[in-house]
Amino acid sequence: xxxxxxxxxxxxxxxxxxxxxxxxxxxxxxxxxxxxxxxxxxxxxxxxxxxxxxxxxxxxxxxxxxxxxxxxxxxxxxxxxxxxxxxxxxxxxxxxxxxxxxxxxxxxxxxxxxxxxxxxxxxxxxxxxxxxxxxxxxxxxxxxxxxxxxxxxxxxxxxxxxxxxxxxxxxxxxxxxxxxxxxx
Amino acid sequence: xxxxxxxxxxxxxxxxxxxxxxxxxxxxxxxxxxxxxxxxxxxxxxxxxxxxxxxxxxxxxxxxxxxxxxxxxxxxxxxxxxxxxxxxxxxxxxxxxxxxxxxxxxxxxxxxxxxxxxxxxxxxxxxxxxxxxxxxxxxxxxxxxxxxxxxxxxxxxxxxxxxxxxxxxxxxxxxxxxxxxxxxxxxxxxxxxxxxxxxxxxxxxxxxxxxxxxx
Numbered sequence: 093x094x095x096x097x098x099x100x101x102x103x104x105x106x107x108x109x110x111x112x113x114x115x116x117x118x119x120x121x122x123x124x125x126x127x128x129x130x131x132x133x134x135x136x137x138x139x140x141x142x143x144x145x146x147x148x149x150x151x152x153x154x155x156x157x158x159x160x161x162x163x164x165x166x167x168x169x170x171x172x173x174x175x176x177x178x179x180x181x182x183x184x185x186x187x188x189x190x191x192x193x194x195x196x197x198x199x200x201x202x203x204x205x206x207x208x209x210x211x212x213x214x215x216x217x218x219x220x221x222x223x224x225x226x227x228x229x230x231x232x233x234x235x236x237x238x239x240x241x242x243x244x245x246x247x248x249x250x251x252x253x254x255x256x257x258x259x260x261x262x263x264x265x266x267x268x269x270x271x272x273x274x275x276x
Numbered sequence: 277x278x279x280x281x282x283x284x285x286x287x288x289x290x291x292x293x294x295x296x297x298x299x300x301x302x303x304x305x306x307x308x309x310x311x312x313x314x315x316x317x318x319x320x321x322x323x324x325x326x327x328x329x330x331x332x333x334x335x336x337x338x339x340x341x342x343x344x345x346x347x348x349x350x351x352x353x354x355x356x357x358x359x360x361x362x363x364x365x366x367x368x369x370x371x372x373x374x375x376x377x378x379x380x381x382x383x384x385x386x387x388x389x390x391x392x393x394x395x396x397x398x399x400x401x402x403x404x405x406x407x408x409x410x411x412x413x414x415x416x417x418x419x420x421x422x423x424x425x426x427x428x429x430x431x432x433x434x435x436x437x438x439x440x441x442x443x444x445x446x447x448x449x450x451x452x453x454x455x456x457x458x459x460x461x462x463x464x465x466x467x468x469x470x471x472x473x474x475x476x477x478x479x480x481x482x483x484x485x486x487x488x489x490x491x
Contacts, residue, residue, distance in 0.1 A: 107380055111286050114447050144375060148280055156450045170450055178282035185281070186375050194372055203316065210320030211327070211365055212373060218328035226333075242335035243470075247477030250332055250349060254478075255485050257325035264317030 096197035103188045110180055116169070119176040126183050133190060141182040149175055214260055218253060225249045278367065278385040279428060281378030283449040285439035288431060289380045296383035299391060300364060303357040319361060322354055326362040327369065334470045342467065347389060348397035348420035348475040352413065353482070356391075356398040363390030388427040396423035397475075410476050417475030418468035425464035429456040 113119055127134040153171050160167035199205045229237065229245045237245070307319065329346025336342060350359035364386040370376045377385065396419035404412035433453035436446040451459075 104379070107281070108286065108290075111282070111284075111289075111380060114441065140375070145280065152283075152450070155455075159451070159455075167450075170445055170447075173447065174282065174450065178280065181281040181378070181380070182375070185371070185379065189373065189375050207316055207320055207323075207365070208369070210317055211323035212369060214321060214324030215327040215366075215369065218324050219331065222328050222331050239335055242333065243473055243477055246332045246335065246344065246474055247481050250329060250344075250346065250474065250478035251481035251485055253325055253328050254349070254353060254482050257321040260324070261318040261321035264320065268317060 094196065094199075096192050096194075097200065099188070099192045100194070100197040103184065103192070106184060107181060110177060110184070113177075114173060116172045116176055119173070119180055123176060123180050123183065126180065126187060130183075130187050130190075137183055137186045137190065140186050141179060145178050145182050149178055210264060214257075218256075221253070221256075222249065225252075278377050278389060279381040279432065281380050283432065283435070284378075284381050284384060285435055285448045287438050288435065289384060292383040292387060296364070296386050299387070300361070303361045306357045307361060319358070319365075322350065322358055322362040323365040323369075326350055326359070326366045330366065332474070334467065334474060336470070344474055345389065345393065345421055345424075345471055347393040347424075348401075348413070348417040348471065349478050351394035351397040351420065352401050352416055352475070352479065356394045359394035359397075360386070360390040363394070384428075384431055388424040388431070392427050393420040393424040396420055413476040413479050414469075414472035417472030418465075420475075421464050421468035421471045422461070425460045426457075429453070429460040432456045432460075 110119070110122070113122070127138065130137050153175065156171060157167050195205055195209055198208060225245070229242075326346060329349060330343055332344040332346065334342050334344040347359060347363060350362060354362070364382075367377055367382055367385050367390070371379045371382055397416040400416040400419040401412050404415050430453065432449045433451065433456035435449040436452050439447045441447060449456075
């Protein structure tokens with residue numbers, strides 16, 4: 093089996109395995125192991141992971157701590173387990189993303205691989221266009237736009253993206269047909 | 277509004293994957309029967325569209341904003357199954373290429389947002405469109421936000437009941453339905469109005485664009 097495909101299978105198996113572990117110590121040791129595996133990229137990946145989970149986990153943790161205080165039970169074991177598991181899974185995902193080429197891992201299915209590559213490349217191009225739309229609105233407003241104007245701007249962007257998506261689909265289909273993709 | 281990794285028990289996400297796999301298969305077959313050989317670039321383009329629609333600002337009073345869902349726009353313009361497939365692919369892309377969202381929660385998110393959200397929007401559009409097209413679009417947008425929020429609230433809220441240790445301590449998401457239902461439904465019922473407005477204005481603008489192309 094190819095390296096990337098093997099790593100994808102191992103990653104998916106690890107995700108399931110981690111959700112079967114309910115011992116905070118085992119999760120903390122596993123987290124330590126992941127950081128060692130990440131090597132020099134460990135601080136960067138840890139920082140990214142913490143940034144991604146911060147808001148949701150903080151909201152859940154503070155809410156649960158408050159509930160525990162009001163009802164008179166200790167929340168710490170649950171919160172430790174929950175936060176360690178979420179951090180472990182997120183760090184594992186970022187480590188996977190940094191080490192594995194997903195397009196190569198999915199090349200057992202040419203259709204899936206093509207679909208992902210086409211969708212991903214178009215999504216990146218739309219992402220840049222979306223940033224341009226945002227900057228265009230900001231640069232054309234001397235003062236803060238009204239609520240209805242901000243809705244109109246979002247709606248105009250949505251319509252433009254829908255129109256563009258259909259045109260892109262036609263262009264991609266023609267390009268693929270010209271290269272004999274549909275002949276196989 | 278989708279569930280991150282680590283908050284759902286395997287008792288929840290494994291059956292959800294089994295259900296979603298069956299429905300992805302049905303959706304793929306339906307798309308294949310509806311579209312010709314060009315289905316691949318078409319689905320890719322709609323997926324990229326779903327990706328960027330989820331990035332659009334849903335303006336809130338006071339100058340702030342949250343991300344739109346764009347599911348009603350997809351469901352009304354491209355159909356429920358296409359919308360389900362596109363939203364599922366976006367969630368997979370976000371989880372596996374950008375590290376946002378959750379891989380274990382992917383199936384639940386796809387079923388709630390992609391299928392239930394699209395179906396609710398499509399249903400609202402079909403029921404109310406003969407009465408008033410604008411109202412139907414607003415209701416479709418509202419339903420595409422509120423129905424997934426209700427499903428996610430239920431899925432999260434049952435975690436303490438189905439996954440706890442012998443002492444009753446929750447092992448995954450710790451809040452019950454009495455907390456998750458109001459915490460998710462009240463804000464999403466209000467955000468749904470914004471999503472409805474965006475769906476209506478977006479569809480009106482798209483129609484004007486199409487008319488310009490025809491002219």
